[in-house]
Amino acid sequence: MPLNTAAVEVRTAITRVLASWSGLVAEQRGTAAPRREVPALTGFLLRHLDWLSGHEAVGDLTEEVAGLMRAAARVVDAPPERSLPVGACRTAGCGGTLVARSVRDSGTPPEVVCTATPAHRWELHEWLPKDADQEPGPQDADGDALHAAAAATSLWLSATDIARLWQAPRGTVYRLASEKGWRRRSRAGRTYYHAGDAQRSLAERGRRTGS
Incomplete structure (x- = not known):
């Protein structure tokens, strides 16, 4: 089966961005960082969503996540x-x-x-x-x-x-x-x-x- 390189690239980008923000939360809140896996990273960020919503960088977080969602949608909706x-x-x-x-x-x-x-x-x-x-x-x-x-x-x-x-x-x-x-x-x-x-x-x- 041919490798879908676009999907791999988007998934890699999602993991990298979520891990970056999870690292920031873990460092500033003094807690252990989650496993570098998308479900674990997403769950970790959601648990700290109230704290993130008041952070000065929340605008950047929102922009990056929105960009990842658009990129993922392009891969999912792309013609085979x-x-x-x-x-x-x-x-x-x-x-x-x-x-x-x-x-x-x-x-x-x-x-x-x-x-x-x-x-x-x-x-x-x-x-x-x-x-x-x-x-x-x-x-x-x-x-x-x-x-x-x-x-x-x-x-x-x-x-x-x-x-x-x-x-x-x-x-x-x-x-x-x-x-x-x-x-x-x-x-x-x-x-x-x-x-x-x-x-x-x-x-x-x-x-x-x-x-």
Whole structure:
């Protein structure tokens, strides 16, 4: 299951802020600080709410907690993100992993993003090789690292992968693969389709339906 980094970051921020205010209360009231866990920190602050309401910094506390609530709401209400690992980042000196990623109901096509450096990103059609069987040559290696990496990766996806990335019913994927003659390969008894063919067909379908 893909890690929801936004949720992790918000939870970390919540823990940090609550622990900071709990530390202030414990120090100024001469009491033991609670465990560094959100339920314990929240309960501790609520028990000292009357004292906090009269503290000179109560405005800052209120502002920080409100900000955390907004951040948490954005994570909870965000459209589900789908991702599929496609290999190591090919940007020189970067040790991150590339994932093909899409956000449901966003209206934007999938893109390839580095998990370590989000600035390393490309739209999926930029990442895909024009010819799935091409090999990166000297010109690719020297002048176009992106297409060299794409050719080396040769992105082939299962019908399930395609349905997940483009939020399309699997029946539609199989139908388009047959109608449009998508290139395919078999590995260990499973069929994989060329992602470039899927990209073109599903983009055309989206334009016709207005999605």
